[in-house]
Amino acid sequence: MVQTKLSLGECIYISIKPIIRVYLILATGFLLSKKGLLSPQMTKDVSALVVNALLPCLAFNKIVSYISYKDLQMIGIIVLTSLFIYALGLLGGVGVYFGFKTNPKFFYGLLFCSSCTNISDLTISIMQSEGLSAIFTEDELGKGVSYAVIFMAVQNFMLMNLGLMTVPYYDVKNDNDEQQKKKEQSVESEMEQGTLNNNNDTTTTTVGKSLNDNKEKPESGDITSNDSNEQLEPFDSNNGDNDITSLASSVNSIEVEERANSFQRRRPSIASAIARTFTGHSTATTTGTNRSVENTTDDLVREYSIVSKVRTGDIDLHKPLSIYTDVPTGNAPQAMETEDTTSSNNSSQTSITEDNTANNTKKKDSKPKTKFSFAKWCYSHKLGWLYYILLNFKRPASIATVLGLLCALVPWLRILFVDQSGYHIHQGPDDAPVLSVFMDFTSYVAQASVPLALLLLGGTIAKIDIKTLDFKFLKASIALNLYRLCVMPIIGIAFVNRLVAIGWVETPIQRLSLVITFAVPSATACIYFTALFTPVEGPQVQMACLGSIYVVAYMMFFVTLAVVLTYSIKRDLGY
Structure with missing residues (x-):
C-alpha cells in the first residue's frame, strides 16, 4: 500500500475505531452477565472451550499462514520484549506496594497482576480491526496477529510450564499453615477428650459389673418379682453370664451413642463441611449463616477456588495441575500416579506380604518388572521440575x-498448507495446497475465539461488585494503572525506536505490534488465577484489591490506548 499523509483527525479516528469495537463487545458481555445469561459456571465452560479449541486453532492458523524461517529474528525479539515487559510490570508492582504501603495479603497478587499483560484477546482484536486497514494490508494485519500469538505463547509458557500461575497462592499460604496448626491442635484436644471418655466408659462398666454382682447368685427354684406376681424362670449360670455381658454391652452402646451425638452437636458433619467448602453455602438450617456467606463470598471465588483442596492435601501445587482446563482445578493424573498410586499399591502389597511372605516373594521373582514411567523416574531423581515443564506442553494451546512453529519454520512442511515463494509442489484440483483444508478449518473455527474471549472479559468485569472493592487501595490502583497505561507505553516507544535504530525491527507492523503490547492493561487470567487461590470463607482481600485495579484500568484504557495509537501512527510511522 502506498503511504499517504493523514490528518490528525483521521489518525484519531483510525485509533479510536478498534477501541470502540472492543468496548462494545465488553459492554455486551457485561449486560449478559448482569441479566444472568453468563453465570460463573457458564463462564468457566465457555472459557474452557476457548482455551482448549478456539485459541489453538487461531494459533496454528496464524503462525503457519504468516510466520516463516525469515521471522526467526522477530520471534527472538518478541521473547526479549516479553521479558522486558514482565520486568517493568514487576518493578511497578513493587514500587506501588512499598510506596503506598498496601495490604500485605495482596503482595504477591499485586506483583502477579502488574507483570502479566493482556496480550491475547485485546491485542488480537485491535490487529483484526477494519480501522487499521486504512494504513495496513490484510497480510500485514495477519502478520501482526501472528506476532500477538507468539506473545501469548510466551506468557502461557511462563504461567503454565514454569508454574508462575501459583504466585497468588503465597498471599494465603500463611493462613493455610495457621489453619492447619489449629486443626492439628483440635485433633489433639479431641484425642484427649476421647481418652477421658474412655475412662468414663471404664467407670460405667465397673458400675454395671457391681450392679450385676448384686443381682447374680439367686436361689434356685421359682423366683417371684417384687413389683409383680409374675413367676420367673429358674436361674441358669450360663444364661446369667450372657445377661451380664449383654447388659454391659448395652451400657457401652448407650455411652457410645451419647458421645457420637455430642460430637455431632459440637462439629458439623463431613457432608456439610464439603458442601460449604465447594459451594460457599452451609447446610445448616439457620438462614443467618447462609446470608452472611452469600454476602461475603464472590461468585467467581465459589466457582474457582481450590484453597480448601490445597489445605487438605488433595492438590499438590508442586506437581503439574490439570491440563485440559482453562484454569487448573486439580493435579494432572500423570503426576498423581507417581506417589499416590504407588503408595497405595505398596500399602496393599505390604498387607499381603504379612500373610503370605514366602509365596509372594516367589511370585515377585517370577513376575516381570513393571513398565518404565518417566514421571516416577523424574521424581525419584529430583527432576520433578523437568516433568512439570514437559507435561504442560500437552496443553492444546x-x-x-509447537506444531504451528514446526510447520512454519520448515519450508517443505509449510508449503503443504499455504503457498510459499521459492518452493513448488503439486497442487490439488482447486490449485490450492494439498493440506489447505486444515487451514480452512482452523480459520473458520478461530473466528469465534476473540469475540468470545472479550464477551467473557466483559462478563467477568460485571461480576466485580463495587460495594466489595477496597477503597483504601484505590490510590494504589490508580497509581499502578497510570504506570502501566501511561508510563510503560512511553518506555515501550523508546525501546522500540531503539530496536529500529539498530536494525532489528524494520516493518511498520512490527513496530506497532510491539508498542501496543506495552499499552494494554493486566491480563484477564489474573482474575481467574486470583479467584483460584482465594479462600471461600472470610474476607476476600485479594479479589477486592484486584477488582479495584480492573475497574480503574478499563476506565482509563479507552483514552490511553487512543493516545498511544495516534502518536505511533502519526509520529513514528510517519502517516
Whole structure:
C-alpha cells in the first residue's frame, strides 16, 4: 500500500475505531452477565472451550499462514520484549506496594497482576480491526496477529510450564499453615477428650459389673418379682453370664451413642463441611449463616477456588495441575500416579506380604518388572521440575503453537498448507495446497475465539461488585494503572525506536505490534488465577484489591490506548 499523509483527525479516528469495537463487545458481555445469561459456571465452560479449541486453532492458523524461517529474528525479539515487559510490570508492582504501603495479603497478587499483560484477546482484536486497514494490508494485519500469538505463547509458557500461575497462592499460604496448626491442635484436644471418655466408659462398666454382682447368685427354684406376681424362670449360670455381658454391652452402646451425638452437636458433619467448602453455602438450617456467606463470598471465588483442596492435601501445587482446563482445578493424573498410586499399591502389597511372605516373594521373582514411567523416574531423581515443564506442553494451546512453529519454520512442511515463494509442489484440483483444508478449518473455527474471549472479559468485569472493592487501595490502583497505561507505553516507544535504530525491527507492523503490547492493561487470567487461590470463607482481600485495579484500568484504557495509537501512527510511522 502506498503511504499517504493523514490528518490528525483521521489518525484519531483510525485509533479510536478498534477501541470502540472492543468496548462494545465488553459492554455486551457485561449486560449478559448482569441479566444472568453468563453465570460463573457458564463462564468457566465457555472459557474452557476457548482455551482448549478456539485459541489453538487461531494459533496454528496464524503462525503457519504468516510466520516463516525469515521471522526467526522477530520471534527472538518478541521473547526479549516479553521479558522486558514482565520486568517493568514487576518493578511497578513493587514500587506501588512499598510506596503506598498496601495490604500485605495482596503482595504477591499485586506483583502477579502488574507483570502479566493482556496480550491475547485485546491485542488480537485491535490487529483484526477494519480501522487499521486504512494504513495496513490484510497480510500485514495477519502478520501482526501472528506476532500477538507468539506473545501469548510466551506468557502461557511462563504461567503454565514454569508454574508462575501459583504466585497468588503465597498471599494465603500463611493462613493455610495457621489453619492447619489449629486443626492439628483440635485433633489433639479431641484425642484427649476421647481418652477421658474412655475412662468414663471404664467407670460405667465397673458400675454395671457391681450392679450385676448384686443381682447374680439367686436361689434356685421359682423366683417371684417384687413389683409383680409374675413367676420367673429358674436361674441358669450360663444364661446369667450372657445377661451380664449383654447388659454391659448395652451400657457401652448407650455411652457410645451419647458421645457420637455430642460430637455431632459440637462439629458439623463431613457432608456439610464439603458442601460449604465447594459451594460457599452451609447446610445448616439457620438462614443467618447462609446470608452472611452469600454476602461475603464472590461468585467467581465459589466457582474457582481450590484453597480448601490445597489445605487438605488433595492438590499438590508442586506437581503439574490439570491440563485440559482453562484454569487448573486439580493435579494432572500423570503426576498423581507417581506417589499416590504407588503408595497405595505398596500399602496393599505390604498387607499381603504379612500373610503370605514366602509365596509372594516367589511370585515377585517370577513376575516381570513393571513398565518404565518417566514421571516416577523424574521424581525419584529430583527432576520433578523437568516433568512439570514437559507435561504442560500437552496443553492444546501449547501443542498447537509447537506444531504451528514446526510447520512454519520448515519450508517443505509449510508449503503443504499455504503457498510459499521459492518452493513448488503439486497442487490439488482447486490449485490450492494439498493440506489447505486444515487451514480452512482452523480459520473458520478461530473466528469465534476473540469475540468470545472479550464477551467473557466483559462478563467477568460485571461480576466485580463495587460495594466489595477496597477503597483504601484505590490510590494504589490508580497509581499502578497510570504506570502501566501511561508510563510503560512511553518506555515501550523508546525501546522500540531503539530496536529500529539498530536494525532489528524494520516493518511498520512490527513496530506497532510491539508498542501496543506495552499499552494494554493486566491480563484477564489474573482474575481467574486470583479467584483460584482465594479462600471461600472470610474476607476476600485479594479479589477486592484486584477488582479495584480492573475497574480503574478499563476506565482509563479507552483514552490511553487512543493516545498511544495516534502518536505511533502519526509520529513514528510517519502517516
